[in-house]
Amino acid sequence: MEADVHTSAVRAERRWALIVGGIIVFLTGMVVYMSLHWAAMPPLRMETIDPATLHLSGEFVESNLGSAREADGSVTVRLLGSQYAFTPQCVLVPRDTPVLIRGTSSDVMHGFSVSDTNVNVMLAPGYISQFRTRFARAGEHVMPCHEFCGIGHAAMWARVKVVEPEEFDRAAANGRANCVKR
Amino acid sequence: MLWHFWIAFAAFFAALLLGEWQMYIRSPLRDWIGNPELYYRSVTAHGSAMGYVFPTLVAMGFGYAIVELSLKQALIGKRWAWAGLGLVVLGTVTAMAPVSMGLASVLYTFYPPLIGNAFYYIGIVLVVVGSWIWVALMSVNLHAWRKAHPGGVVPLPMFANVAGAYLWAWTSLGAAIELLFQIIPVALGLRQTIDAGLARVFFSWTLHAIVYFWLMPAYIAFYTLVPRAIGGRLYSDTMARLSFILFLVFSMPIGVHHLFQDPQVGSGVKFMHAVFTGLVSVPTLLTIFTITASVEIAGRLRGGTGVLGWVKRLPWHNPMMLAVAFSFILLGFGGAGGLINMSYQLDFAVHNTQWITGHFHLIFGGAIVIMYFALAYDLWPHLTGRALKNGRAMRWQLWLWFVGMIVLTFPWHVVGIMGMPRRMAYFDYSDPAVAPQAITVIITFIGGLLLVVSGLLFLLVLARGHRAEQINLPEFTFSQTVHAERTPLALNGYGLWLALMIGLSVVNYGYPISQLIALPQTSVPAVPIGSQP
Numbered sequence: 107m108e109a110d111v112h113t114s115a116v117r118a119e120r121r122w123a124l125i126v127g128g129i130i131v132f133l134t135g136m137v138v139y140m141s142l143h144w145a146a147m148p149p150l151r152m153e154t155i156d157p158a159t160l161h162l163s164g165e166f167v168e169s170n171l172g173s174a175r176e177a178d179g180s181v182t183v184r185l186l187g188s189q190y191a192f193t194p195q196c197v198l199v200p201r202d203t204p205v206l207i208r209g210t211s212s213d214v215m216h217g218f219s220v221s222d223t224n225v226n227v228m229l230a231p232g233y234i235s236q237f238r239t240r241f242a243r244a245g246e247h248v249m250p251c252h253e254f255c256g257i258g259h260a261a262m263w264a265r266v267k268v269v270e271p272e273e274f275d276r277a278a279a280n281g282r283a284n285c286v287k288r
Numbered sequence: 289m290l291w292h293f294w295i296a297f298a299a300f301f302a303a304l305l306l307g308e309w310q311m312y313i314r315s316p317l318r319d320w321i322g323n324p325e326l327y328y329r330s331v332t333a334h335g336s337a338m339g340y341v342f343p344t345l346v347a348m349g350f351g352y353a354i355v356e357l358s359l360k361q362a363l364i365g366k367r368w369a370w371a372g373l374g375l376v377v378l379g380t381v382t383a384m385a386p387v388s389m390g391l392a393s394v395l396y397t398f399y400p401p402l403i404g405n406a407f408y409y410i411g412i413v414l415v416v417v418g419s420w421i422w423v424a425l426m427s428v429n430l431h432a433w434r435k436a437h438p439g440g441v442v443p444l445p446m447f448a449n450v451a452g453a454y455l456w457a458w459t460s461l462g463a464a465i466e467l468l469f470q471i472i473p474v475a476l477g478l479r480q481t482i483d484a485g486l487a488r489v490f491f492s493w494t495l496h497a498i499v500y501f502w503l504m505p506a507y508i509a510f511y512t513l514v515p516r517a518i519g520g521r522l523y524s525d526t527m528a529r530l531s532f533i534l535f536l537v538f539s540m541p542i543g544v545h546h547l548f549q550d551p552q553v554g555s556g557v558k559f560m561h562a563v564f565t566g567l568v569s570v571p572t573l574l575t576i577f578t579i580t581a582s583v584e585i586a587g588r589l590r591g592g593t594g595v596l597g598w599v600k601r602l603p604w605h606n607p608m609m610l611a612v613a614f615s616f617i618l619l620g621f622g623g624a625g626g627l628i629n630m631s632y633q634l635d636f637a638v639h640n641t642q643w644i645t646g647h648f649h650l651i652f653g654g655a656i657v658i659m660y661f662a663l664a665y666d667l668w669p670h671l672t673g674r675a676l677k678n679g680r681a682m683r684w685q686l687w688l689w690f691v692g693m694i695v696l697t698f699p700w701h702v703v704g705i706m707g708m709p710r711r712m713a714y715f716d717y718s719d720p721a722v723a724p725q726a727i728t729v730i731i732t733f734i735g736g737l738l739l740v741v742s743g744l745l746f747l748l749v750l751a752r753g754h755r756a757e758q759i760n761l762p763e764f765t766f767s768q769t770v771h772a773e774r775t776p777l778a779l780n781g782y783g784l785w786l787a788l789m790i791g792l793s794v795v796n797y798g799y800p801i802s803q804l805i806a807l808p809q810t811s812v813p814a815v816p817i818g819s820q821p
């Protein structure tokens with residue numbers, strides 16, 4: 107009797123250990139699969155930039171911010187976070203097109219996510235963040251700053267407008283496009 | 289010990305009130321806050337008190353109690369213990385003064401280049417140094433016991449307690465390095481620039497593992513108090529030791545999962561930390577099995593039969609029984625959320641949203657604090673020499689906390705998936721994109737109200753305990769195991785595990801840290817909080 111109880115306890119313990127191991131292996135496997143299959147990756151390259159001079163020259167000067175079509179048909183969005191606004195305040199992107207977001211901060215830590223999408227990036231001063239995505243449907247999203255960046259943090263919201271590719275190309279005819287109302 | 293607990297609970301209650309005020313401020317129940325700085329000031333105080341002061345003092349007080357109750361020896365170094373407590377209190381006051389003056393509204397996560405008043409950081413360092421005295425005392429006391437009992441098996445409570453102390457010593461090092469070498473020189477004006485990315489890596493070293501330090505007293509209560517309090521037996525002593533050891537080893541090398549969306553850490557390191565984060569769920573899952581089995585024994589000893597019949601026979605009127613049940617339920621939800629956060633790609637959807645707030649409130653406020661309550665109820669008669677008899681009040685208190693925590697955190701998970709960011713002083717509910725989330729903030733506010741009532745009731749029960757009749761207590765005991773076990777040598781000491789802990793953290797953190805240090809030109813100008821651009 108005593109031995110019976112003991113063996114059944116050991117069996118239960120072993121079963122539980124298998125379940126636990128299974129959960130971990132399954133989740134890790136999912137991560138690997140999605141990394142390889144969907145190429146869904148968080149920022150992975152390390153690139154630095156001097157926040158003190160980024161508005162004077164180089165990639166993040168004001169005239170170079172916003173969305174532009176690349177030669178291969180994809181779209182690159184460059185944006186800047188600073189206390190307490192994003193530049194541009196409204197990001198225009200075409201529907202169903204590979205989008206590369208490149209961003210940095212001119213002062214403190216910022217970050218943003220785009221509602222109803224998986225876009226979620228931290229912006230660190232001194233570093234350039236990079237994020238690849240694709241917007242399936244046309245529409246508008248909100249884009250709040252999600253890292254505390256100072257007293258005005260809660261007012262730091264931008265918008266993302268997803269439009270048909272033709273409409274985007276009309277807006278981007280002069281190189282750069284955004285949807286900030288003038 | 290009583291001082292530790294009372295100061296801890298006072299800080300806890302003050303922070304609880306601040307938390308509830310924050311929920312009111314950002315709910316649609318009132319107009320926009322006129323000065324958002326007040327909100328961030330309050331968040332800074334709430335997080336610092338709940339995250340650093342309250343659990344540290346509980347762990348310290350409980351640790352001293354364990355030395356006396358399980359090793360059955362007088363605490364060596366009482367004077368040092370008082371010095372440690374003094375430092376924690378001094379540090380708390382030093383830190384809270386600039387916070388309450390609005391000079392350090394930087395939140396409780398140290399993310400430069402935003403820099404607050406130097407005294408805030410110095411105060412936090414003092415709290416940590418005070419707790420290091422406790423770590424040293426735990427080690428010294430265990431050493432003395434070992435000397436007096438050559439070859440003896442260290443009692444489980446002390447074994448777990450010292451594992452927690454070592455865990456904390458190593459874990460707090462990351463934030464300490466960040467504070468001492470990066471932030472404080474800048475806050476004092478000795479230096480003008482700081483590497484923001486590197487600072488976040490150092491902070492992540494502490495940031496996640498600190499949770500396991502909070503968890504330790506709760507888990508010690510699971511293993512060594514619960515089975516005894518409800519009339520059961522501990523199912524397996526070996527498994528208990530293994531769980532604590534696994535926490536020691538795996539707590540540290542996982543913190544980068546907080547930086548999944550950061551640009552300064554490469555994807556290889558991120559992936560490695562995701563895998564290790566998965567592994568740290570193992571000791572918790574082992575614990576759930578062992579404690580459920582121990583509770584089942586109690587149910588069967590009371591005459592329960594069948595597959596689930598034992599559940600009915602459990603002593604549900606016993607506050608400890610209620611606490612462990614509630615704690616497990618909340619731990620289940622919080623832990624599932626944690627596995628989702630760890631999952632690298634799923635993290636995109638929830639990173640820095642209200643989901644995260646929901647997750648860690650479930651783990652800390654739910655699973656852990658409930659056990660702190662139970663622990664206090666259990667220890668109080670032994671600390672005061674007086675009976676603690678308000679069974680009904682205790683049950684009400686636990687129920688209110690449990691329900692309140694669910695009402696508080698479940699809406700946060702929902703709006704988190706909808707993309708609501710955390711750390712916001714207010715929301716523009718007139719914006720159609722935000723409007724649907726308004727109702728959830730009101731629900732959360734109501735949950736917070738329940739928690740405040742519960743917290744107040746908790747303090748009342750303890751205070752009344754001081755005026756109750758004096759009693760002759762039986763000797764304090766910890767849980768008995770089902771059958772005598774031979775403790776493997778490896779599970780009676782820490783050598784191997786400390787080596788693993790340090791080795792793994794050096795591997796997992798050494799690479800990103802050395803890479804960042806080697807990277808030229810990453811320091812950026814510091815930005816004092818509230819400065820005019």
